[in-house]
Structure formats: C-alpha cells, structure tokens
Amino acid sequence: MVLVTGATGAIGGAIARTLAEAGANVAVASRTLHLSETLVRTLERDFPGSRCLPIELDVTKPPSVRNMAEKLLKRYHRIDIVVNAAGVMHMDQVLDAPVENFTETLATNVGGPFLVVSALVEEMIQRRSGLILNLAGVAGLKGAPFLAAYCASKAALVSLTQSWAEELDDCGVSVYALCPDLVDSPMVRGLLNVDGVPLLAPQAVAERVLVLATGAERPENGAILTLPGPGTLPAPA
Numbered sequence: 001m002v003l004v005t006g007a008t009g010a011i012g013g014a015i016a017r018t019l020a021e022a023g024a025n026v027a028v029a030s031r032t033l034h035l036s037e038t039l040v041r042t043l044e045r046d047f048p049g050s051r052c053l054p055i056e057l058d059v060t061k062p063p064s065v066r067n068m069a070e071k072l073l074k075r076y077h078r079i080d081i082v083v084n085a086a087g088v089m090h091m092d093q094v095l096d097a098p099v100e101n102f103t104e105t106l107a108t109n110v111g112g113p114f115l116v117v118s119a120l121v122e123e124m125i126q127r128r129s130g131l132i133l134n135l136a137g138v139a140g141l142k143g144a145p146f147l148a149a150y151c152a153s154k155a156a157l158v159s160l161t162q163s164w165a166e167e168l169d170d171c172g173v174s175v176y177a178l179c180p181d182l183v184d185s186p187m188v189r190g191l192l193n194v195d196g197v198p199l200l201a202p203q204a205v206a207e208r209v210l211v212l213a214t215g216a217e218r219p220e221n222g223a224i225l226t227l228p229g230p231g232t233l234p235a236p237a
Contacts, residue, residue, distance in 0.1 A: 001025040001076040002213070003068075005059055005116060006086030008035040010185035011135060014202035015083055015209050017043060020050040022210055027072050029057035030086075059086050059112030060104075069119040079120045081131045081213055084113040084157075089150045091191050102149045109153035110160065117164065121173065128172035133209060134161045136177040141224070158224060165222025174221050176212065180205050181229025200229045 002019050006012040008030040020026050020043040028036045028043070036054035043052045053075050058064040072079060088108045090101040113134055124130025139147060140154030161177040168175060182188060184199035208227055211217045219225060 001027065001072075001079060002081040002083065003027045003029060003072060003079060003116070003120070004083045004085055005029045005057060005112065006084075006135075008032065008039055009085065009087075009187070010202045011183055011205050012083070012085035013039065014206035015085060016052075017046075018203070018206035018210050019081075019213060020047045020052060022214070023047075023049050024081075024213070025051045025053075025076060027053045027055055027068075027076070029055040029068060031056065031058050057086075059084075059116055060107040062115055065115040065119050068116075072120070073123065078127065079123050079130065081133070082117060082120060083209060084116060084132070084134045086112050087135065089147070089187055089191055091146045092149060093146060094148060097149065105149040105153050106156070109150070110156045113157060113160065121168070124173050125168070125171045130168075130173040131213065132161075132164065132173065132175040133212060134158075134175070134177050135205070136161070136179050136224075137183070138179055138181045138226075138229070140177065140179055141226075161224075162222045169221045176219060176222070177224045178205065178208065178227070179224055180208075180227035183229075198229065200227060 002024050004012050004016045007016045007028040016026050016028050028039050030036045033056035040052040040054040043050055055068050055071055057068045088105055092101055134157050136154045136157045139151045140158040143151045158177045161175050165175040180200050182199050183202055
C-alpha cells in the first residue's frame with residue numbers, strides 16, 4: 001500500500017489518483033480531513049478496486065505523525081511506498097524574511113519527511129522491502145532569489161534522501177528524490193510570475209511515480225531523478 005502526504009494538493013492528488021487507478025491501496029493524508037475524505041470517496045467511486053484511507057496529518061507535529069502511522073498500519077498491516085509530497089513555499093527577501101516563515105518551511109519540507117519516514121520505515125526494514133519518494137523539485141538543485149528558505153529546504157531534502165539511501169540500501173529499501181522543474185499548481189501560480197512559462201502538469205510527476213512504484217524503472221539507490229521542464233524559477237508575482 002501507498003502513503004501520499006499532501007495528497008489533496010495538485011501534485012499529491014495526481015499521484016494518489018494515478019496509483020489508485022493502477023490498483024494500489026492509497027492512504028490519502030492532508031492537514032484537512034474533510035478534503036482527504038472527499039478525495040477518498042472520489043477514488044473509491046472511480047477505482048473500486050482500490051481501498052483508500054483518509055488521514056488527517058500535520059507532518060510538522062510528531063503526535064499527528066504517530067497517529068497516522070498507527071491508523072495506517074492497523075488498516076493495511078504494511079507500508080510499501082511513502083510519497084512525501086507535502087510542502088510549503090514562502091516568498092521572502094533576505095533583509096526582512098520572517099523567522100516564522102523560515103521555520104515553517106524547514107519544519108514542513110524537511111522535518112515532515114523525516115518524521116513520516118521515521119514512523120514507518122521499521123516495517124519496511126522488517127520486510128526488507130520498501131520505496132520512499134521525496135518530492136524535492138528543481139529548487140533542491142539550484143537556489144533562486146526570494147526563495148531562499150524553500151530552496152534550502154529542498155536541497156536539504158535531497159541530501160536527506162541520499163543519506164537514507166546509503167543507510168537503508170542493505171535493508172531492501174530504495175529512496176529517491178524527484179526533482180521536476182516547475183509544476184503547474186495553485187501554490188506556484190499564487191507566488192510566482194509564470195505567465196508564458198511552460199509548466200509541467202502534475203500528471204507528469206504522477207506518471208514518473210507510477211513507473212518507480214511498479215518497478216519499471218530501477219535507478220541507483222539515492223538517485224536524483226529530474227523531470228524536464230523550463231528549468232528556471234521566475235521572479236515573484
């Protein structure tokens with residue numbers, strides 16, 4: 001079975017739907033329970049072979065992460081794939097960046113995957129099988145003005161991915177960082193000036209996840225997997 005965090009966002013939702021369509025059982029996790037429940041109803045209506053579970057999850061809060069892990073393992077008794085798609089982005093200037101924004105960005109984009117994987121990876125290790133996919137994006141590979149915290153968090157997530165891969169390789173667990181270029185989402189459109197900029201569709205990311213989930217692609221553990229696109233972060237809106 002699969003856990004998708006940030007599952008009611010543009011990318012997470014596309015991933016959850018694509019995996020459910022392929023027959024996977026999907027735990028749909030987001031901070032807003034009723035949105036997760038709505039998505040689950042849609043997935044189970046459209047793909048009756050998929051058994052889905054809505055979960056309220058704040059990836060920055062250890063009690064919420066522990067509750068998620070308990071519910072998930074009680075329902076499915078195993079975890080095959082973790083997709084860390086939850087994330088936040090703030091536009092800030094170095095001279096007046098609020099500490100709160102910096103802290104939230106790091107806690108969500110780096111701390112979140114750390115807490116989620118820490119809560120679930122033991123089950124993977126015991127079965128000597130598992131796949132962890134971290135959504136880092138092009139921001140994890142190159143800094144950009146007014147996005148220092150966001151880029152730093154995604155670069156840290158890339159490094160976290162590589163460290164976990166080294167640690168878990170002998171345990172049968174694969175860990176990859178997905179680094180697509182700009183993806184069309186409300187978060188991107190709300191913060192960046194993307195008029196005329198070609199954006200990746202969320203479905204493009206979801207299809208790459210499906211290829212990895214089915215084992216059709218087996219990169220070296222810890223690989224940074226890029227998806228083609230514009231390749232640059234535009235100026236603030």
